Amino acid sequence: MKVCRRATFNAAHRLYRKDWSDEKNLSIFGKCSNPNFHGHNYTLEVWIEGEIDQETGYLIDLKIVKDLINEEVQERFDHRNLNLDCPEFANLNPTAENIAVVIWDLLRKRLDPKYGLSIKLWETQNNIIVYDGK
Secondary structure, three states, X not given: OEEXXXXXXXXXXXOOOOOOOHHHHXXXXXXXXXXXXXXEEEEEEEEEEOOOOOOOOOOOOHHHHHHHHHHHHHHHHOOEEHHHHOHHHOOOOOOHHHHHHHHHHXXXXXXXXXXXXXXXXXXXXXXXXXXXXO
């Protein structure tokens, strides 16, 4: 069985490597390497997998998942500049792939190990990342 909780957050970022020239960053990351940053309205789906609890009828209380997402993702990243405001990206390029891995790691630490975890992150309507820890 799988259940899902969806959430949103808004964040700015710049894709670039400090050790590359502006020209190389522009050639690899295009407009996303704009030194003045750019932003996205991210949509996050957190998928939990496990067995239904016979006492409650829940796989997991989705209020627990909602609170985890709020504490670990929304409070940390919403309305932030990922490059400047978030220590998780001080030395990590905040690509959608890296954002997904960071979110997965944050949630995995707080979630009971009996549950499987995967996340789906929409950076745009057309760019979607799925990560399950592998």
